[in-house]
Amino acid sequence: MIKNYIKIAFRNFWRNKLTSFINLVGLSLGLAACILITMYVSHEKSYDSFHKDSKRIFTVVGKFKIGDDDIRMTRLSSIVASQLKENDPSVEDAFRYYEHNQSVSIKTSASSSEVFSENNLAAADANLFSFFSFDLIRGNPTDVLKTPFSVVLTNKAAEKYFAKADPIGKQLIIQQDSTYSFTITGVMKDFPTNSSIQSDMIVSMSSLSSMKETQPLLASERFQGGSFATYVKLNDLTKVTAVANTAVQLDKLSNEESTTTYALDLFTDTHAQTANTGRFDYLKVFPIVALLILILALTNYISLTTARAGTRAKEVGVRKISGANRRSLAIQFYIESGIFVSISFLLGIAISSIFKDRFLELLNIEIGNAFFYDRSFITALIGLFIFAVFVSGVYPAIVLSSLNPVKNFKNKLAKNTGSVSVRKVFTTFQFTIAVLLIVCGIVMSTQLEYMRTKDTGLQRSNVMMIPIETSIATNANTLRNKVENLSEVAQTTVAMNKMYGGYNIYFASKENSDENYSVSTFNVDEHFIETLGVSWYLEPEERTAFSENKKVIINQKTIDELGLKQDPRGEQMSFGSQFFEIAGVVKDFNYTSLEVPIKPLAFFVSSEASANKNMMGTFSTCLYVKFHDEVALSGLLDKIENIYSSLDETTPFTYQFMDDAFDTLYKAEERLSSIFYIFMVLALVIASLGLLGLITFASEQRVKEIGIRKVLGASISEIVVLLSTDFIKLVVLAIIIAVPLAWYFADSWLNYFAFRVDMPWWSFVIAGLIAISIALTTVSFQAIKAAIANPVNSLRSE
Structure with a gap:
């Protein structure tokens, strides 16, 4: 019996080549996307679970509060x-x-x-x-x-x-x-x-x-x-x-x-708590999007399978009259769905294998080959396969096995199957998801472009950052002098940290106050503020004052957070156990990602001579090199590398442009946007394939009607409009449903950013036009083909 079911399944696949091809392509693509996402999510969720005692191992974490900030210590004495x-x-x-x-x-x-x-x-x-x-x-x-x-x-x-x-x-x-x-x-x-x-x-x-x-x-002998x-x-x-x-x-x-309080975090949860926030947010977004893509592909299969129920009506009638009950028929159609999903699943695995490396490259992660034999990944794949078989087979099995044999022989399908209404719902759902993804993709690109071009209060262009390791020792001063004397170089400055590469935090308080606040700090030399184009809000009364010992420069946000005077110059601030006099105030600028608001900041500024002596060659520091416009960068880099290599033979020469360092802050968002575009295109392809299958079926069902209309004088354009109108109405309805959903999800994503764009209203217009254009192109292609067919051929059998 099973062998017979399989034989019939393959005959039906071959008989309906276009429908089978559309289903196979759509379902394979959808499953490939899901397999890739399953691989990524399973890998991230499986961190550290391979240890024998993983359920008994805990990370000791310290927690305390400074002002409004909750501090979490993952490193202890x-x-x-x-x-x-x-x-x-x-x-x-x-x-x-x-x-x-x-x-x-x-x-x-x-x-x-x-x-x-x-x-x-x-x-x-x-x-x-x-x-x-x-x-x-x-x-x-x-x-x-x-x-x-x-x-x-x-x-x-x-x-x-x-x-x-x-x-x-x-x-x-x-x-x-x-x-x-x-x-x-x-x-x-x-x-x-x-x-x-x-x-x-x-x-x-x-x-x-x-x-x-x-x-x-x-x-340290203290528990801290x-x-x-x-x-x-x-x-x-x-x-x-x-x-x-x-x-x-x-x-x-x-x-x-x-x-300080302490907590024991399960070791297997450590990765989730310490991973890059943007990267770990993928775990929330990707499974939802992948599930939507898979459902799009499955609805194609269900819609086209039930649409062709009439072509199998007599087969079902014969089987029922021959004694087949509804259960055996349901099993037959389930087996057909299982075979189809199995073939699609194998193709999905092949497609995902081809694109795996590119996908992981976009995510900037590595997954070892050993993981693909991991029990959690294999279990997830089996679960995905069972879900696809169940969803793809349940509705067709119910609809096809319920056909009335008497009406089947009269070539009439039962009106109560609801298949037409269901197909309309499926088509509307598919384009709703497609429009939703288009809007979200456009909003992501708009926000990323805003972040790249926003004036952050720093002059990021034409600045190179060179890490200086302690291995250069006393040659550090010589390095700086030689680099600064190059004709292509405008100015140099030194800091303990790379900009957008981290900073120190001190617990600070204003004079005569015991309330502590977390303040970001940079140790820099006297040329730092000028070299990077930071603007003064309150300039030091004496230009050399801010480089004197026990003087500090703060930003405007520090005034607001600590409740200082509007002109705090001359006031004292404590950093740890030391007091510093405020010498000047700079305007607020973004020294971290635009995802977070600007926070209090302090510069401990040294003179150039002091920085050269006490920072460069003593600590791992960073040399900032500002070069002139229209400089031949390759030539400048060669010169600096030659100087560096002649003074430090043990440490390779490395560098980073400041604007590249800034862009690196948004790599997670860029990757999310890129993958979202892939999903968006995939959703449109699957939705278009489903629409192509339905318009093809509709054209076949109305072939005699089209012939009669042509004989009676209907033009090709009138017939195209006749066949297209119902489908375009569904797409328009999908757009109407998608707009509020897209607004909600896109606006929620934008709210993660302290600095964000307003919701671009035009993104909904573009998304609607794209959806309608693709639908029109897909529908018109098959409608025109049906409209130009010779009516004699379609009416010959009457």
Whole structure:
């Protein structure tokens, strides 16, 4: 019986080639989009769940409040892990992890001339491989990180530095301010891409106390914030709150006045809480859009299948008279749907495989091949397949199996099937979704263009930022002088941070006040404000005053937030335990993303000589180079790189243009917009395919009517209008329904931005015109074909 059902299914597919092709293309595209989204969402949701004890591992987080700001500390002092383990019996084990966020230079031997730059160095406690389920390929798991100056490499790093040779026992020379020799004690598998812990090389935690750069990190004996990610493994999951209370008590022992609270966050939730906000918002948007795309494709299949119910009426009648009951007929049509969905699913997998790399590139993420064998991903795919089979088969099975055999033989379909009304609803739904996506895509592009071109209060163009590592040491001044003397260069300045690359935060208060506020701070030299074109609101009374010690420059927002005088020059502000006199006030400018409002800001300004001496070469700083208009950039970059390389042979020359750094803030939105456009086009293609199938079917059903009308003198244009009007009405109705929905969703997205465009009314006009144009093109193509057909052929059988 099943074999017979399958044979009939393929005969029907072949008999209705155009309908089958439309269904196959639409459903395959829809499933491909869903498979890609399922892959991404499953990967993001599966972070850290591969660890054997993932449900027992927690991240220790500190929380406190400064003014109206809630501060969350994900990095704690070095003693927190051991203190919790010693003082709470529910803590089975504790672990510390330190990310060294500065670039280091690496050689495979002291005599080697080849120098590598490494940005992915970390330190971990000796129990790394017992605490987590990472795989060690070479070495003893309990000993590899036990002794100072031991290091474990990932397989990728081992091949990078030693090719196919065995690295165990060999040395790595790591240099930052000082030079250290590490012994390779182990090689591990590369970290899975869905691990929140990522590093190419991990040194033993005990090494940090012997390294000049990291010794201060271990100096604190207080239970407080610090530099170490701290994890605990509990032996009793009911004691989560109790362990958090233990942390609070230990903190109070260090500082009775502390108001810090602590929480234990499940380790598998860490990625969701620390991931880039824009990227993680994809998890909310993409599944909804992918589901809509799939439903569009499924409604095409359902609509066209039920539309052709009349062509199978006699088949159903014969089967019923021969004894087939409604259940067996429903099973037959379900099997047909299952076969069709299976073929479409396989094609969807093939299409998604072709576009997978491009999709991941747009999202700026990497998914390892091992993940595709992950249980969560396979389960999600099976769920997607079952959903598609169920939805595609349930309505056709009900409609086709319910046909009346008596009326079937009279060539009359039961009026109560409601198939015509359902098809109208499906068509309206499809174009509603298409218009909704078009409007949202236009609004996203408008907002992105606004952010790129908005005057942020800084002159971002023609400014290059060059990271200066401490490896350049005393040559830093020479570098700056030589670069500044280039004819293409207008001016240079120095700051501790790259603009749009981060900043420090101090807790500040005004004079004679105990209320603290979080204030962003930049350490800069005296040319910074002029070089970047920051405008003065209240200029220092003496131009040299603001570079004197214990002087600070603030922005207008600081006046408002702290309740300072409108002219606060001469007032004192405390930053931590130090007091500074306000020397001047700059106008507010955007130093972070336009998603957030401008916040209080302070500049600690040094003279050029002081900055050259105390900042450059002593700390990792940034040299800003402002160059003239219409400069040959390739030539300028070559000159600067030659100067840099001659003064620092160990650190590769890197740079970033400030306008590129600003644009980087909106990469998440740009990616979202790009993928949204893909979905928009996909929705339009699927909706158009469905419309093409329905107008083709309508033309076939009315072929004799069209012939009679032509014989009676109807023109081609009149027949085209006759066939097109009903469908265009549905598209217009879809536009009317989509407008308020699109307004709501687009406006909600815009509300995420502190600086946003007004809702562009013209986006609805453009979306409507696009939808109507595509519908007219699709409908007219088939309507004209039907209208120009020879009426003799259609009437010959009468």
